[in-house]
Amino acid sequence: MSVKQKEKKPLHLAKMNIKKGDTVLIITGKDKGKEGTVSRALPQVNKVIVEGLNIAKKHVRPQGQTRQGGIIEKAMPLHVSNVMLKCTECNEPTRVGHERRPMGADQKLRPVRICKHCGKAIEDRMRSS
Structure with a gap:
């Protein structure tokens, strides 16, 4: 019995409004209402990993001399539709528009990504640093 996996999009076709370093608000699930920073964006599968949120306990086996076995806590990916970007200007959760x-x-x-709430450009945290 095989499990059908979701097909990944080619990277040049995968587009998301949320990038690494953005501050997001989780709008559904067990961490609803919590805020965090995106540590990794996975555009091929439309998911993001938020630092310190959506934590799952994972059982790992020891791998020789390098890694000790046991139960580790790991941040699991969230679907992009379950998070909302927070504007850098008005500090409100917002939808994202695009403008040249x-x-x-x-x-x-x-x-440029535009805040639908205040109309100002959303600052790209990774470029400004």
């Missing part, structure tokens, strides 16, 4: 705005020294039009 002039940016950089050459003032070239580049795509």
